[in-house]
Amino acid sequence: MKRLKKILKIFFISIIILILLGIGFTFLFGDKIEEIILNKINSKLKKELSLSEIEFSLFENFPDASVTFSNILIQESFQNSSDTLLFAEEGIIKLNILNVISQDYSVNDVEFNRGVINIKYNENGDPNFDILKDNDEENNNFELNNLNLSNSRFTFSDEVEKIYTSSEIDNINLSLTKEDEKFICNLNGSLRNDSLVVDELDYINNKNVSFNSEIEISDDSIFITSTNLSIGGVDFKNLNFDYSKLSSEYLLTTETENADISNVIFATPKEYQYLYEDHEISGKISAKVEIRKDTNFANPYSEIDFKLNNCKYKSKTQPFELENIYSDCHFDNDSTKRNFDFTQFRFSNFKSSKKGGDFNADFTLTNLNKYYLNVEMFSSWELRELNDFIEDSPFKNMKGTVSGFINYHGNLSFDSKMSGYFANSTHTADLNFKDVYLNYKESELDFVFGKMNWEVDNHNVKISKNKFSVSQSELSFNGNIDNLILYILNEEEKININGKLASDKMIFEELFTITELSSEKEGGVFIGPPNLSVLPTWLDVNISVNVKEFWYNNFTSSDFTTDVNYDSKNLKLTADEIDMQTLDGSISGDVIYFENKLHDLVLKSNLDVNKINISDGFKSFDNFNQTFITNKNINGIATANIYLQSMWDKNYKFYSPSLHMSSQLRIENGELIEFKPMYNLSDYVSLEELKEVKFATLKNKIRIENEKIIIPEMDIHSTALSVHVSGEHSFANIMDYKVSLLLSDVLGNKVKESMSLEEIEHNHEGKTTIQLKMSGHVDDPKITLDKVQLKEDIVNEIIEEGEEVIKIIENKILNKEDPDEKKEKEELDIKIEWDDKNPKK
Template structure:
């Protein structure tokens, strides 16, 4: 019993002595560690507070520094951490302070290498394990013999301006162990890292990847070399084993590495492909046998890349997607990176030596060789059936989101230098051939389903021939047949078309229907994109992107379609039996032709300019069209006084129209300009409200229906206003002359002269059910002069002879100017439209 008590006392003493020692000497120990860090790191270190803990890392002591800031050698923020803990052995309480381990947690690490290879980080001041610190009376009695270093929950940023490598990510946990102060030692590494992105020379190579690291690395501080023996990296199910040596040099890195993997899936490999090249391939789900081997050797500097040799084999594979209809099985892929020696020192090349499989039950085979990645020479061959459902995965994120049907590819081959394929003038050096046949094809473009039920494309070097290619879209069903050149340069054209690529074509377009506004919308943003842009405040940038896309497409076209279309429409304007031509030049479309429309005929000659703002400028000759249909399909030209409900008659007209459209494809009325010469014969005005102001001179029946012989005049629409020069109207109710203007915001400014004597005489007579036209007389026994001014709802009618005569005189100048301009625009004489000669009084 006494022995038990003695043992208990001894244990209590052994525990109390360190606790008491920490209480008395913890402060000086912590201060000594901080001072030594400042001296040995040779940079500025700031600590908000520090203490010593006995229990947190028992049996070691822990010096805990909080809110630590360490400046880099260039003055940048190298390290910021909520906690930096230095672990000491127990002997530090009674003798020399010795730091064995460092733990850094909850902060950020910012590593920088400048263009000359200088870094903002340097680890100095370590004492090799088992060695003593050299005598220095001015130094603190503290040893740094660190065998372990750990990071937890740290954001990391690495910027290497020399190699143009930029990395951002986070360290979940990362540990290093070894004799860091020795000339040579074995460095053990273990950790989990999330890489947000890794860019090199502006190309994103890794994006949102989680990596698990485990390594044994031989560090040779004398030769400044690192030998992986090995480095194991895991991402998903892919396990990579890397062995070899890295040697930092003044200009970058000297590499001699070998990479191997026999586990994982193809989708894990795709996840390592730069996102700009992978597109939607990252969505693919794969199964199959994977084997990956490779090597990296040579200098990696700002001007040089190491040699890459490697092979990827994927066999007995299946590929699917939760969103895209890929459905590939029995897939066999063999791809190789090869460094080919040559007279100029060798070139890096890439090849898909074999890609075969069944795509939705249909066989497909392809080979691709790209020799010299710096100046690529491309050889491509393909045969088989390609499902359009796979298109979104191939071309990446964009307006095409789904597909159905097949492209049947036969003996497709393309061979030549990539630089020659970019430039139309050099396409003669490129060999190409083969055919593509569409079979029940369908894609979803900007939320619209577009069908390609049939058609064949033949490729003969730089010439393409399209035969009976059927296109069906919203309101459109047409077929193309014709020839074109420069297809390949157009497909490879960049967003600025810097190589002036143009698809030069001569073709026939026939079809049952052609919906112009729906086709224009195909290039425009979807409703979902507009809603998202509005929510994010990016509407302007979305519109700019849409305009740029439309400009690029039209910038690539030069040629002519001879067109025959049974039905067409643009907004509310409808026509039938169009016969004419569609002539494309960069950013411009010219339309000429004849069509049945509005119960008559239209002759059209106009241009559409696809520039920053869509602009339409055209000449239209209307022959015997229905006035009511003209007003209805023209949406009453922005005014509400004389509408399609009020007018009947046959109309001939010469119209010149110039208008711009907003990014939302709506007419910009502020910029609308129209010149018109109009002749409406044998017409009627029905329920024309303005006549109610002359009820004193008209019968009640005359207010409902008014027949007239002709409305003939020249008009102009500009500055959101319709201008009406002086014209004479001979009707069944009265003879009158009118001029004035009518704004799109419904402000009236009319000047009217009424043959009141004739009107009153007519009112005394019995109402004429046949609505016989009154004799043509501009002047009666007496005349009345009125102005009609003000907003549509509250306009006022006043008697003002002088104002009426003045406006009549001014308007004659406008009439003659409009006539001359129309004459120049139509390149034909256009006479003034005069009313019938005045009827003589009967004796």
């Protein structure tokens, strides 16, 4: 214990002695050393060092002795210039204590704190740091092993190369060696770079920079190597920079590994930051970089091979996001062009995922001034993503999925320009849709697709393997649709459909409501501009239709086939070669439906009706919106050839004067059941017989024109009576008929109840008839005798009977053998008086 105390005592005494010796040495030799150091520095400088204070100390920077300068100033070397080359509030020169004792004042370390360093090359390429006096000695080399700069500002400018930079130095340690005409500087430290401008382009602005580098400067070149360089949080390794002062050419190579993409974007020169304005990108990136500047080009050539690792992307302008991005990538700006127009990004084995799908591709993006994309990709989408992605699409509330392979060659944009770029692109695709649901415009109809395949070739879509429903209609379509995608993107005003439409069940009145969406209506009234069409202008159609079960309100048919053509330019719909089984018979023919210049809707048709059930026909068409004769009043089998023309206004209001029909009608096994207008003949025929009137065959040519049904003369031989009818029946139910009844039927007051339909057709020629006129409203008809016609008929019949009597007398009674001998007939003198005052009603 005593030994330890003795050792400590000796140690502390030694320390005190050393301190006292140091203080004494400083007091005795401090000023001299200060003067020697200052003179030594000034002896090297062309301009003397300026300072406010100098102080020597053995202890302040122990174990080194030091000379501290306050407010040190060195002016730049340009003649007639007093600008600052170096200023520091504090400058420290460190000396080895033993060397100082032996009067060797070699400098080991130098520190500058809170200073300013301004390095310049003027327009002649002359530096402002040529401050050292010329040395007559052959060996003009020197070495500074350790120079520390802290809390200082550094600026550099080169008027020839147009390079400017300024930085706030946190801490930099450097060593400087001069060998012949070559300077070698080793740097290690950190700073905050305010700007690094080369040819008016600011490459680094407001970035933190740290480095471990070596700079070699000669008369004709600058060579920089850096094992580690960090700019704005991006760590670069193995950086090499070779610059030729003579040609201004340079080559930069470096690499980075697993750098944060957000830091890469932050480190990107301010001039190029606009490239990221509409995008959010995050994740990791590894890259190998080569940047080369050649004499023959204004811009450098850049080539970067990089990999994306677990990245994310989000568009700021569109609802589009990708995540889990992995890709091998390449970037260059074309060594022969070196501008944005020929810059390209190439992505290989690009794999990513997004909400509800994948996005995998090989693609190349070129021309950063106007993006151009070449891509081969497989992608899958939730269709609900497209509801917001495609603005103003006519298809709403889309649900389901779509997946497939897509090839696209065209411009790319993440704003409203994209639809126009797509219209001018070259593209193909093989797309598969599944469980799709959508609405069209404001229609309440639900479109539902189970599975559907699209083969896209530019603006043509070939659709197959699709069965879908529109509300209650069950449909399938195979064919081509032109400009469908462009129409969705509002780049085309119409689509063109060619193909085959099949349906197990078609509810036509529902489907037809889609055509009304092209017009502007309010409360069912057309409110659009006068030149706006009623029929759709967005659709051209040329399809064959095969429908197993067709419904239009109460009308049904089966095995309905036709070829449909719709021409939106002429607003004309045609249905050719219509054929259907309906109403226990069949209908065939052609239909034309078009919009005229006044926006009226016109229907023209030629139909062949073969043995249809009349009662079911009346029922199917709701008795044609009249009550005069209904499906309960008529029965029979009809065959007819019908030409029909009618017109509606733009509000689908029927224009009755336009209705024109011409038909050749044949009704077999006909029956009028409790047809009240027949009851008006009850004065002539038994009412009981008129309740159910049957007839075998009825033939006639019936016309409709000027709001009247025109019935030419026709004979109806029925179980109740035989009638000869002609006349007109207006749409206002005003009748004007001429009716002829057999006198024998009237006198008998009824027809034999046992008379069959076959017996009805027996020849009634030669029997006397009664002529009636039926006129007025159907609810209050007026029936009168047509006396003029009745007189003529009876007179003619009596004359014919008289002539027959004469022939009998001559041949039988007078025994004239030659009945064919021509003799003049004596006119019978027969008179019939008519009492017209009180005609029987």
